[in-house]
Amino acid sequence: MSQEHARHPDTERDHHPDAEHAAVVIVGAGPVGVVAATLLSQRGIDSVVLEHHTAPYPLPRAVHLDDEVYCILRELGVDDRFAAISRPMPGMRLVDGGHRTMAEFRRDAVTGPMGCPQASMFDQPDLEQLLLDNLAAHSRVVLRRGATVTSIESLPGSAVVRYADTTGEHCILADAVLGCDGANSVVRDAIGASMLDLRFRERWLVIDVRTSAPLLVWGGVHQICDPHRPATFMHVTGTRYRWEFRLADGEEAADLTAPEVLAGLLEPWFGPSLPADVEIIRHATYTFRAQVADRWRSGRVFLLGDAAHQTPPFIGQGLGAGLRDAHNLAWKLAGVLHGQLGENVLETYEAERRPHATRTVRAAVAVGWALTGGQDRAALLRKNVLAVLCRVPGFSRAVLSSASPALGHSALVTGNLVTGRLAHRQPGRVFPAVLAAASPSRGFTIVSNHTPKPAEARALRTLGVGHSVGRGRGGAALIRPDGAVAAVEYGRSAVTRLLALVQSVSTSTVAGAAGSVSAGPARLTSIRETHS
Numbered sequence: 001m002s003q004e005h006a007r008h009p010d011t012e013r014d015h016h017p018d019a020e021h022a023a024v025v026i027v028g029a030g031p032v033g034v035v036a037a038t039l040l041s042q043r044g045i046d047s048v049v050l051e052h053h054t055a056p057y058p059l060p061r062a063v064h065l066d067d068e069v070y071c072i073l074r075e076l077g078v079d080d081r082f083a084a085i086s087r088p089m090p091g092m093r094l095v096d097g098g099h100r101t102m103a104e105f106r107r108d109a110v111t112g113p114m115g116c117p118q119a120s121m122f123d124q125p126d127l128e129q130l131l132l133d134n135l136a137a138h139s140r141v142v143l144r145r146g147a148t149v150t151s152i153e154s155l156p157g158s159a160v161v162r163y164a165d166t167t168g169e170h171c172i173l174a175d176a177v178l179g180c181d182g183a184n185s186v187v188r189d190a191i192g193a194s195m196l197d198l199r200f201r202e203r204w205l206v207i208d209v210r211t212s213a214p215l216l217v218w219g220g221v222h223q224i225c226d227p228h229r230p231a232t233f234m235h236v237t238g239t240r241y242r243w244e245f246r247l248a249d250g251e252e253a254a255d256l257t258a259p260e261v262l263a264g265l266l267e268p269w270f271g272p273s274l275p276a277d278v279e280i281i282r283h284a285t286y287t288f289r290a291q292v293a294d295r296w297r298s299g300r301v302f303l304l305g306d307a308a309h310q311t312p313p314f315i316g317q318g319l320g321a322g323l324r325d326a327h328n329l330a331w332k333l334a335g336v337l338h339g340q341l342g343e344n345v346l347e348t349y350e351a352e353r354r355p356h357a358t359r360t361v362r363a364a365v366a367v368g369w370a371l372t373g374g375q376d377r378a379a380l381l382r383k384n385v386l387a388v389l390c391r392v393p394g395f396s397r398a399v400l401s402s403a404s405p406a407l408g409h410s411a412l413v414t415g416n417l418v419t420g421r422l423a424h425r426q427p428g429r430v431f432p433a434v435l436a437a438a439s440p441s442r443g444f445t446i447v448s449n450h451t452p453k454p455a456e457a458r459a460l461r462t463l464g465v466g467h468s469v470g471r472g473r474g475g476a477a478l479i480r481p482d483g484a485v486a487a488v489e490y491g492r493s494a495v496t497r498l499l500a501l502v503q504s505v506s507t508s509t510v511a512g513a514a515g516s517v518s519a520g521p522a523r524l525t526s527i528r529e530t531h532s
């Protein structure tokens with residue numbers, strides 16, 4: 001594949017005269033690799049996706065995603081199709097070993113501040129098929145199945161990827177490589193990264209069931225806080241249901257999946273024997289781990305998704321974290337490969353995403369322990385603490401909130417700390433009104449409460465930065481192409497200072513513009529802020 005973005009030193013080409021060239025090679029066509037390829041294509045970047053398997057992975061895994069991730073699907077243009085294969089999830093119920101309700105956290109509204117459900121249930125193979133169908137419409141992406149990557153060599157400004165398929169061994173010289181190759185990543189090994197263990201390791205049996213007779217259950221997630229057999233139960237979509245049971249030390253899956261034992265586990269839902277129309281789609285044992293890679297980048301080689309982090313699924317964020325990685329990196333990499341953003345922007349990927357993913361994994365571990373950890377005394381304590389917490393104003397709202405933590409500090413997440421009513425302008429958090437608008441070619445936007453002065457308007461145009469007039473007294477905020485707040489400034493020169501930040505990562509200059517940071521012209525629009 002020949003590429004207009006090629007800027008290799010002659011020596012690299014000389015060393016690999018037979019190598020094919022690609023702007024970006026993506027290792028792995030799981031959901032994260034497919035989303036990364038689509039986002040890059042939307043920003044005009046070609047990629048080759050190399051996938052070991054000849055067909056998509058058919059078994060159910062993820063079942064939940066939140067509204068920030070929904071907005072990424074909207075940006076890909078698949079939100080309507082996602083709505084058709086998913087359902088809004090109304091909250092969570094905690095029950096004790098006798099299935100008596102201890103606490104319930106219920107969302108009343110179907111639609112949240114992003115204009116979509118705050119939590120959605122779906123079946124991962126359905127989502128992956130949808131993403132692959134959508135990818136097929138992107139001619140900038142070449143997907144090669146049956147292609148197993150065997151080695152990656154990181155070079156200054158490029159990387160060499162070697163892979164094997166049924167026709168032999170092949171070599172690609174790429175401007176960048178995205179390692180979206182899952183938990184056993186070869187790309188991770190190639191950049192010398194190791195997984196940091198966040199000290200969680202439990203084996204769980206996951207059972208997926210289909211039944212034509214619908215179960216009369218509430219649509220939220222049920223956490224069974226039974227110290228002897230912690231479990232989770234949820235209606236996925238349509239006729240599909242999932243149970244997850246923690247395995248005790250020394251216990252094997254076969255101990256639970258013998259027909260009479262399985263019927264006993266599912267008795268609270270189906271009665272003493274499983275009805276004939278109940279089909280066990282599959283059962284599988286997973287070892288849930290909490291791990292984050294100690295480095296996510298070497299030169300132009302990056303780790304994304306499960307290659308960079310693995311989490312127990314208690315808050316349903318593994319896939320979501322991977323799609324956030326792709327969304328964070330795609331616009332930066334596209335800007336660098338188009339020559340619009342400086343190479344320094346690429347440093348911000350790990351600086352922002354690693355602390356965010358680490359906090360998410362730690363939150364999942366904490367929630368897992370709070371819901372299911374400990375033995376009898378801990379269970380009693382949990383019950384009492386929960387009873388008190390549920391009476392604390394705001395606790396329920398905090399449990400149900402889908403707002404993710406702020407990104408780590410970087411050259412593009414900087415400046416003032418914002419608190420109180422305008423905390424949604426916190427640098428590193430998403431700015432709902434911009435993220436929800438989901439424009440695939442969006443550039444930087446400044447939201448301020450005044451119309452720009454003539455000099456500011458000229459600078460906005462030169463740097464290709466959009467402008468929106470916000471409401472209230474929140475100073476001025478710089479919103480990035482991925483909808484995250486980069487910085488907030490106050491006072492008369494707030495807009496000028498924010499433009500200086502854009503300038504610091506841009507290859508164009510205010511005096512004598514050579515290019516533009518965003519794909520679109522500066523626009524003046526009005527923006528309605530929601531306060532989360």
Ligand SMILES: Cc1cc2nc3c(=O)[nH]c(=O)nc-3n(C[C@H](O)[C@H](O)[C@H](O)COP(=O)(O)OP(=O)(O)OC[C@H]3O[C@@H](n4cnc5c(N)ncnc54)[C@H](O)[C@@H]3O)c2cc1C
Nearest residue numbers: 028030032052062063064149181182305306316318319320
């Ligand atoms: C039981 C369970 C429940 C879960 N629930 C949730 C949930 O509710 N919400 C949520 O957000 N997440 C959940 N997850 C996590 C989610 O499924 C994963 O985080 C997600 O699938 C990771 O996507 P990925 O693209 O990074 O990796 P993968 O889906 O693993 O894809 C990696 C791809 O890379 C390919 N590959 C690997 N090595 C090579 C190579 N050398 N050459 C070429 N190709 C290669 C593989 O074949 C694979 O297709 C759950 C996971 C499990 C197991």
